[in-house]
Amino acid sequence: MASYPLSHLILLLLPVFAFYFNHITAKHAHTTTSIHHHHHKNNHLKAKSNNRLEQAYIALQAWKRVIYSDPFNFTSNWNGLSVCNYTGIYCTQHPNDTTTQVVAGVDLNHGDMAGFLPNELGLLTDLALLHLNSNRFCGILPKTMSNLTQLFELDISNNRFVGPFPYVLLSLPSLKYLDIRFNEFEGILPPQLFNKNLDAIFLNNNRFTSVIPSNLGTSTASVVVFANNRLGGCLPPSIAKFANTLEELLLINTSITGCLPTEVGFLYKLKVLDVSFNQIVGSIPYSIAGLAHLELLNLGHNMMSGIVPEGICVLPSLNNFTFSYNFFCEEEGICTNLTSKGIVFDDRRNCLPEKPFQRSKRECDAVEKQPVDCFEHICGIKSNTTSAVTFHHIPLPSTSPP
Template identity: 50%
Template structure:
């Protein structure tokens, strides 16, 4: 059944083979590999992670190039159905050798030339030649496997789906993977991968789904990633520190998550151009400045969460345009003013959270009983569990004018950034609403 489901994914893709992406040389750094040691995941000991990292480092070619002399690498007297399956054999044997621990013995039957019979390996007719059977998918989700990704995986030219989420893989993403130009779904979430944002993603012309959350990637996000035709991009729970690129407005994605990183600076005004987006999650970062009024242009947006940041100013009246919003969470910021009546009356809302800010008023519609409203920790005198009058008066004195705010185009008014940033206190289980993986894009995966 799984193989049949996979064909539904694989066959409708591009009908002709795409040109091979160029593989650029890379100097691999042991520093990046041993950064695994600082991962918060405890499934592997530091000694085991160090051992796996050393294995990957020793196996990486200095120039990052693949050895394409496949016949010398096979090492057995075997007959393969076609040359592509022979290449797949080399790649899968390299992956098996890269495994440090396989408690469920998933790779136990990865022996011999009949790679289409390997557990969790899926074959399908080649896109450019239906008479050829090729390896089109690998799904090792939730198998508790520890190891690293070998460069030989770049030999899997026909691979469209690669899922290894919720395992104990470590190390970096090899540049050789840029050769897999038919990659459609790539999910390596909940592992211990490290290093900068993998730029191999930028060289996959067919990729639609990228999930790298719950790893230890760090540094900046390349602006080009938002210019690709990607449907879902999960960046949450890593160590990214960059600003959010203006190119986010060019994204055609339906889901983008930035949660639980250290993204800083403004939410770009170009966000209003994301006409396809239905989930935007910024929870628990270091974003500042005023909320862009352009968010209200996102008519298909169902979840907008900017909680646990350092945003200031008021809620733009334009947020009343979020006609599809189911969850609107702006809690745990430094916002003030009045929650617009148009926001309170959004008919699609089930959760409206603006707690732990400095709001002094809310529209009468916010008191409705058909939605969950969280308004504690503000300056709403008539409501329970509010800030003290001293705290509220102090906030009034440091007004922020959003028309002059560094993030604003002058579309709203509100109050001046505090001279000193206040610490945002995170409640228990922060981000739990979005911690678990969403339903897969394709049934069975």
């Protein structure tokens, strides 16, 4: 993941309360700048007692009591009723009452704080943005978060939250941006997640298991990151339904098997496709040659074989193509010299004649004797039998994913 920083994927929101009721205006830019600006713009407004700020005071004081470590003193000024002056707390005018201030954002990113989220968090009913990235919060998410009906963006990544997927998040009607990566969530991914009107879904580096839900393609997201989980199964053909929105799909090290479905080539907006460090077999679907916007394609560290088609190597936007640690036996046309096109590529550890750093003849012969026909297999199962096909007769490289 270090090669592909995810900071450019974060959504740019309208000033705080605009994103209560409007759609995203520009994707993949950091949100904190806009909410900070709005906070300082309204900071001069005279604070006045109102029920919403009183409820926020109760919530924040309860939260402060269960923050057991605060090395950067984020909460040192969380005292008194003027919650809009608390570090990391951002207020703005209520959209229906410009004389009333409400807490619209909490940004405690990189605070290295330890504690948990109290039930009183559900009192912050005007919250549109909750950023808790890079702390040591633990435990499970409180069910009272279902009260955060205005929550638009949630980032609880890089913490120590545990338990099954937090189903309470499925009840949030305004949520567009979900980032729960780098935690300890486990178990199955609920199919309902992909029925929600989300724009970005970051699930990577947890302990999710089972399979990728078959309704994956019903999502409206432009960015989906599953990397470093143990989902298994195949990439479902229903992914074709993702065509109108999906721009980036990262499935690094998710234990995917079977062939890449032809339907991947239907994702005409796709810019990034990374399925490296899996157990994918078969050939490269030629349909990928139709992805005119594709900039990065990483097929590395799988068990794919056959020909690297020239149609992919001449894609107009392609600038990075990795297919190392597979069993490809031929590169068509310009694919033999991608450097001439200025494309960064890696073709090591394949079965390419006269290319350096390739596999041994023994390894290549073993695959050649047991070719995989993706038209005769459906998700690793032969269409004319009920027995599973064994694809793992050759050990995968010991190299670990990034």
